[in-house]
Amino acid sequence: MRLPSARTVPISPTEADVLVQRFSVPYEYPVYFTEGVLAPENPTLARALCLQEPNRRHRFAVVLDDGVARAWPSLPTAARAYADHAGDCMQLLSDPLVVPGGETAKNDPQALGRVHAFLDRLGIDRHSFVVVIGGGAVQDMAGYAAATAHRGVRVVRVPTTVLSQADSGVGVKNGVNAFGKKNTLGTFSPPHAVLCDRLFLSTLAPRDLRAGMAEGVKVALVKDPAFFRWICDNKNDLAALERNVVARLVRRSAELHLAHIATSGDPFEQGSARPLDFGHWAAHKLEVMTNHALRHGEAVAIGMALDTLYSKEIGLLGGVACNQIVSLLRSLGYPLWHDAIAKTDASGRPLVLAGLAEFREHLGGELTITLLADIGAGREVHDIDMPTMLRSIDLLLRAGT
Amino acid sequence: MRLPSARTVPISPTEADVLVQRFSVPYEYPVYFTEGVLAPENPTLARALCLQEPNRRHRFAVVLDDGVARAWPSLPTAARAYADHAGDCMQLLSDPLVVPGGETAKNDPQALGRVHAFLDRLGIDRHSFVVVIGGGAVQDMAGYAAATAHRGVRVVRVPTTVLSQADSGVGVKNGVNAFGKKNTLGTFSPPHAVLCDRLFLSTLAPRDLRAGMAEGVKVALVKDPAFFRWICDNKNDLAALERNVVARLVRRSAELHLAHIATSGDPFEQGSARPLDFGHWAAHKLEVMTNHALRHGEAVAIGMALDTLYSKEIGLLGGVACNQIVSLLRSLGYPLWHDAIAKTDASGRPLVLAGLAEFREHLGGELTITLLADIGAGREVHDIDMPTMLRSIDLLLRAGT
Numbered sequence: 001m002r003l004p005s006a007r008t009v010p011i012s013p014t015e016a017d018v019l020v021q022r023f024s025v026p027y028e029y030p031v032y033f034t035e036g037v038l039a040p041e042n043p044t045l046a047r048a049l050c051l052q053e054p055n056r057r058h059r060f061a062v063v064l065d066d067g068v069a070r071a072w073p074s075l076p077t078a079a080r081a082y083a084d085h086a087g088d089c090m091q092l093l094s095d096p097l098v099v100p101g102g103e104t105a106k107n108d109p110q111a112l113g114r115v116h117a118f119l120d121r122l123g124i125d126r127h128s129f130v131v132v133i134g135g136g137a138v139q140d141m142a143g144y145a146a147a148t149a150h151r152g153v154r155v156v157r158v159p160t161t162v163l164s165q166a167d168s169g170v171g172v173k174n175g176v177n178a179f180g181k182k183n184t185l186g187t188f189s190p191p192h193a194v195l196c197d198r199l200f201l202s203t204l205a206p207r208d209l210r211a212g213m214a215e216g217v218k219v220a221l222v223k224d225p226a227f228f229r230w231i232c233d234n235k236n237d238l239a240a241l242e243r244n245v246v247a248r249l250v251r252r253s254a255e256l257h258l259a260h261i262a263t264s265g266d267p268f269e270q271g272s273a274r275p276l277d278f279g280h281w282a283a284h285k286l287e288v289m290t291n292h293a294l295r296h297g298e299a300v301a302i303g304m305a306l307d308t309l310y311s312k313e314i315g316l317l318g319g320v321a322c323n324q325i326v327s328l329l330r331s332l333g334y335p336l337w338h339d340a341i342a343k344t345d346a347s348g349r350p351l352v353l354a355g356l357a358e359f360r361e362h363l364g365g366e367l368t369i370t371l372l373a374d375i376g377a378g379r380e381v382h383d384i385d386m387p388t389m390l391r392s393i394d395l396l397l398r399a400g401t
Numbered sequence: 402m403r404l405p406s407a408r409t410v411p412i413s414p415t416e417a418d419v420l421v422q423r424f425s426v427p428y429e430y431p432v433y434f435t436e437g438v439l440a441p442e443n444p445t446l447a448r449a450l451c452l453q454e455p456n457r458r459h460r461f462a463v464v465l466d467d468g469v470a471r472a473w474p475s476l477p478t479a480a481r482a483y484a485d486h487a488g489d490c491m492q493l494l495s496d497p498l499v500v501p502g503g504e505t506a507k508n509d510p511q512a513l514g515r516v517h518a519f520l521d522r523l524g525i526d527r528h529s530f531v532v533v534i535g536g537g538a539v540q541d542m543a544g545y546a547a548a549t550a551h552r553g554v555r556v557v558r559v560p561t562t563v564l565s566q567a568d569s570g571v572g573v574k575n576g577v578n579a580f581g582k583k584n585t586l587g588t589f590s591p592p593h594a595v596l597c598d599r600l601f602l603s604t605l606a607p608r609d610l611r612a613g614m615a616e617g618v619k620v621a622l623v624k625d626p627a628f629f630r631w632i633c634d635n636k637n638d639l640a641a642l643e644r645n646v647v648a649r650l651v652r653r654s655a656e657l658h659l660a661h662i663a664t665s666g667d668p669f670e671q672g673s674a675r676p677l678d679f680g681h682w683a684a685h686k687l688e689v690m691t692n693h694a695l696r697h698g699e700a701v702a703i704g705m706a707l708d709t710l711y712s713k714e715i716g717l718l719g720g721v722a723c724n725q726i727v728s729l730l731r732s733l734g735y736p737l738w739h740d741a742i743a744k745t746d747a748s749g750r751p752l753v754l755a756g757l758a759e760f761r762e763h764l765g766g767e768l769t770i771t772l773l774a775d776i777g778a779g780r781e782v783h784d785i786d787m788p789t790m791l792r793s794i795d796l797l798l799r800a801g802t
Contacts, residue, residue, distance in 0.1 A: 016435035016445045016596070019656055021571075023663045024427045034417035044417045053766075120580045126765030127673070148549070150763055151576060151587045151670070170422075175552060179521045186552045187588055195417070255420055262424045269552070272528070362551055364527030365454075 027267075031170050031194040031258060033251055037158060038078040040085040048156050048193035049129055050089050058129060060156075061093045061122050063115060063142040065134025067101035068160050071203035075133070093122045101134055103292040105141040106176045106183075115145035124153050129192065131156045136164035136296070140186065143174030147189035154192040160200035162212025162246060163297050166253035167219075170194050171261055172268070181358060182284045188268040196254065198247045209241045210333055211297030216253035217332070218304060221325065222278045223256050225376030232324070235331045272365035275378045279303030281369060282341075285355025289340045301334035302341070305400065310392040311371040314385065321375050326399050336400030341393060350393060356384060428668075432571050432595040432659060434652055438559060439479040441486040449557050449594035450530055451490050459530060461557075462494045462523050464516060464543040466535025468502035469561050472604035476534070494523045502535055504693040506542040507577045507584075516546035525554050530593065532557045537565035537697070541587065544575030548590035555593040561601035563613025563647060564698050567654035568620075571595050572662055573669070582759060583685045589669040597655065599648045610642045611734050612698030617654035618733070619705060622726065623679045624657050626777030633725070636732045673766035676779045680704030682770060683742075686756025690741045702735035703742070706801065711793040712772040715786065722776050727800050737801030742794060751794060757785060 030051070034044045049058040062079055069075060076096050083092035097118045105111055124130060130153055132142040139157055146155045159169025175186020201209065220228040230252075231238065237245040260276055261267050274280075283303035286294055294302075308325045311317035329336060343351045360367040366382050373379040431452070435445045450459040463480055470476060477497050484493035498519045506512055525531060531554055533543040540558055547556045560570025576587020602610065621628040631653075632639065638646040661677055662668050675681075684704035687695055695703075709726045712718035730737060744752045761768040767783050774780040 016433035016443075018434070019432045019659055020429065021432060021591070021659045021663055022427075022429045023668050024425045025669055026423075026425045028421065028423045031420045031422060032417035033419070042417075116579065116586065120585065123762055125762045126670070128765065144549075148545075148586045148588060150585065150765065151574065151589055153765070173552065178517065184521065184551065185517065185549045187549060188552055190422070258420055258422050262422060267424050268426055269527070361524055361526045364529065364551065364554070 027190040029190055029193055031254060033196045035197060035199050037195050037197045038082045040082055044195055046086040046089055048195060051193060057089060057091050059091050059093055060129035060131055061124055062096035062131045062133060064096035064098045065101035065138040065160065066098050068134050069098050099138060101138055103137050105137040111141050112145050112176060115142050116149055119149045126150045126153055129154045129156055131158060133158040133160060135161040136168045139164055139169050140174045141176050144176055144186050147174055147187045152189060157191045157194045159196060161204060162201060162209050162250055163215055165196040166212060166250045167215035167257055170254045170257055206241055209246060211295040213238060213249055213332065214297035214300045216249040218278050218300060219253050219256045219276065221372060221375060222275055222370060222378030223376060227252055228375050232328055235328060239331055239333050272363050272368040273380055274363060275370050278370045278378060279307050281355045281359035282306050282352055285352050286338060286340055289351060290338065294338060298334060301329055302336055302338060305329055305336045306392055306396050307371055309395045310389055313388050313392050316379060317372045337397060428591040430592055430594055432655060434597045436598060436600050438596050438598045439483045441483055445596055447487040447490055449596060452594065458490060458492050460492050460494055461530035461532055462525055463497035464531060464533045465497035465499045466502035466539040466561065467499050469535050470499050500539060502539050504538050506538040512542050513546050513577060516543050517550055520550045527551045527554055530555045530557055532559060534559040534561060536562040537569045540565055540570050541575050542577050545577055545587050548575055548588045553590060558592045558595045560597060562605060563602060563610050563651055564616055566597040567613060567651045568616035568658055571655045571659055607642055610647060612696035614639060614650055614733065615698035615701045617650040619679050619701060620654050620657040622773060622776060623676055623771060623779030624777060628653055629776050633729055636729060640732055640734050673764050673769040674781055675764060676771050679771045679779060680708050682756045682760035683707050683753055686753050687739060687741055690752060695739060699735065702730055703737055703739060706730055706737045707793055707797050708772055710796045711790055714789050714793050717780060718773045738798060
C-alpha cells in the first residue's frame with residue numbers, strides 16, 4: 001500500500017507538504033431574565049441545567065460571591081431547598097464555595113486554585129455544572145476556573161449586579177488580573193446559560209447600581225441612538241435608581257451586547273477591533289491607578305466623557321451631541337473627574353496615557369480605539385493625537401468638577 | 402420609545418423571558434511536514450507567521466523543551482539567524498525560554514507561571530506568536546500558558562517527537578496535570594500553525610521513537626484498516642526505527658487525527674465519546690501509577706493490548722484479528738506487561754481499574770470506552786464487565802511476559 005499524500009505534494013527537500021485543518025465550533029446559550037431564581041416555583045434554573053439531556057439528574061455546585069452571601073444569608077439554604085424540590089433533575093453536591101467579591105476575586109493569585117480544588121474535590125466533570133452567583137469579577141474568576149477544569153466544565157452564570165447583567169455576565173469572556181494589569185489571563189468560553197435575576201439588584205448599594213448603568217449608556221452611545229434617547233427620556237428615574245427602569249436598561253443593554261457578539265463576525269476577538277470598549281482604555285488604567293477605589297462603571301463613565309470630548313476636539317463629533325452626552329452622564333450622577341487623571345510622570349505626562357499602550361497590548365496588533373462620530377455611531381481610530389488628548393483632559397477637568 | 406422585547410415575552414412573574422445567543426467560531430490552521438525548520442532557506446516558519454497580515458513584521462518568542470535544547474545546542478543561535486534572515490517579516494524578541502521536558506513540564510505547578518511571566522515580560526500580545534519547540538508535554542503546558550495569556554496569543558507548534566507529531570501536537574488540546582491526575586487543567590485552543598520537522602526525530606532515543614509510534618497503531622486500529630495493513634507490511638522497518646518509514650507513519654497518523662477532529666462533529670469534545678482514546682483509560686492510570694516511568698506511548702501499547710483482549714473476551718472482536726494486533730504490538734517491540742497492572746488494593750482489586758472512573762470523570766457524562774469490533778473499526782461501549790476485565794488482565798500477563 002502506498003500512503004495517500006492527501007492534498008499536496010512535497011516540492012523540494014526544504015519545502016513543506018501541508019495539510020489544512022478546518023472546522024467550526026457552534027455555540028448556543030440562553031440568557032434568561034427572571035426574578036427569584038431560587039424560589040422553588042421558579043423553573044428557570046432547573047430548565048437551564050436540563051437544556052441538554054433532559055432525562056439526566058444533573059450534578060452541580062455553587063460558587064458564591066461573599067457580597068451576595070452577606071446580602072442574602074439564606075441563599076445556601078434556598079439553594080439546597082431548590083435542589084431538593086427539583087431533585088429528579090438536579091443534585092447539589094455541596095454547600096457553596098464562598099469567594100471574595102469585587103476586584104479582589106481577580107487580584108488574588110490563590111483564588112483560582114481554590115475554585116479548582118473545590119471542583120476537583122466534588123468530582124465536577126465536563127458534564128457537571130458550576131453555578132456562579134455573583135458580580136462580574138466573581139463571574140470572571142470562577143468562570144476562568146471552570147473553563148480550564150477538565151478543559152471546560154459547564155457554567156451557569158447568575159450575575160447579580162447591574163454591571164454584570166447588562167454587560168460582561170451575558171458575554172463569552174472570563175479572566176483574572178496578573179502582572180498588575182486587568183484581565184491578563186483568561187479564556188473565551190461561552191456559558192451554558194445565563195440567569196439575570198433582578199431580585200439581586202434590590203440589595204445593591206446605590207453606588208453599584210449607578211456604576212453598572214454606565215455600560216448601558218456605553219452600548220447606547222456606540223450602537224443604538226434610540227436607546228440613548230430612551231435613557232435621556234428616563235434620566236430622572238434612572239438617576240433615582242428606580243427599580244423597573246433600571247431593569248429595562250439592563251435588559252436592553254444585555255440584548256445589544258449579545259447581538260454584538262453574535263453578529264460582529266469576531267466573537268472571540270481575534271482581530272484588533274473592540275467597538276464595545278468605548279471609554280475603556282482610560283477606564284482600565286484608572287481602575288488600576290486608583291487601586292480599584294473607582295468602580296469599573298465609574299471609571300468607564302469618566303473614560304467615556306474623556307473620549308467624547310476628544311471626539312469633538314478632533315472634529316469627529318458635533319458639539320451638540322458632545323454636550324448632550326456629557327450632560328446625560330452628569331444627570332445620571334457620575335463624577336466625571338478623578339484626580340488620578342491628572343497624575344503625571346517625571347516628564348509631566350499624565351500617567352493615564354499609558355493605558356493606551358496597555359490597551360493595544362492586550363488586544364494585540366494595531367492600536368484601535370473606538371470614538372464617536374455621532375450618538376449611536378462608534379468609529380474606530382488607530383492613533384491618538386497627544387496634544388489634543390491633553391487638551392481633552394483639561395476640558396474634562398472643567399466639565400467634571 | 403418602548404424597548405423592543407425581542408424574541409419572547411414574560412409569561413408570569415416567576416417565568417423568565419429569554420434571549421437565545423447563537424454563533425459559530427471558525428478555525429483554520431495548516432500542518433506542515435518539513436525538514437530543518439530553522440534552516441535559513443526553509444520558508445515554512447516565516448510563511449506560518451505571515452499567514453495573516455503578510456505585510457506586517459511579526460513579533461515572536463520561543464519556548465524550548467530542555468531535551469531539545471540539549472540535543473540541538475545550536476538551536477537558539479539558529480533561531481536568531483533565521484529571524485535575522487527573514488527580518489522583514491519576523492522579529493525574535495528574546496532568547497528561548499527553556500523549560501523542563503517530559504511529564505515534568507505538566508507536573509510542575511510553577512511551570513505555567515514561568516511561561517506567563519516570560520510572555521508578559523516580552524509584551525507578547527494577541528497578535529504576537531509563541532513558537533513552542535518540544536515534545537507533547539511541553540506543547541501541552543506552554544500551549545495552555547499561551548491559550549490563557551490575554552485570553553489566547555497565537556501559537557505555532559513545532560512538535561519534536563514521534564508522539565507529538567503523530568498525535569497531540571497536531572490537535573487542539575493543551576493542559577497540565579493537577580491533583581494527581583493527567584490533564585486536569587487546560588483548554589481547547591487550535592494552534593495558528595503546526596510545523597512537523599522530521600530532523601528533530603533523528604536525535605530521539607530509540608525508546609521514544611518506538612513509544613511514539615503507538616499512537617499511529619492506535620489510530621489505524623480504530624479508523625483505518627489499510628493503514629494497519631501498511632504497518633504490518635512494514636513492521637520490520639518500523640521495529641528497526643527506519644527513519645523514512647517512521648516518518649510515513651507519523652504523516653499518516655497526523656492526517657487521520659486531523660480528519661477525526663474536523664469531521665467528528667465534536668472538535669472540542671462536548672460529548673462523552675472519545676473514539677481516539679482507545680487503550681487510554683488504562684494508559685493514563687498506568688502512567689500515573691508508575692510515576693511516568695512508562696512513557697505515554699508505552700502505556701498506550703499496554704492499554705491497547707488489554708482492551709484488544711477484552712474486546713475478544715466479550716465476543717466483539719474475532720480471535721484472528723486479536724492475535725494479529727497483539728502480535729504486531731509485540732513485533733514493534735512494545736513490552737505488553739508492567740507489574741503496575743497487577744498492583745491491587747486491600748480488597749485484591751487491581752488499582753488500574755480506578756482508571757475507568759477517572760476517565761469517565763475527565764470526559765464527563767456516561768462512561769464511554771472505545772473497543773474494537775474489527776481492525777479499523779472502533780466501537781463504543783458504556784460499561785465494562787469486571788470479571789471479564791480481570792480475565793483479560795490475566796490473558797495480558799500471559800501474552801506480555
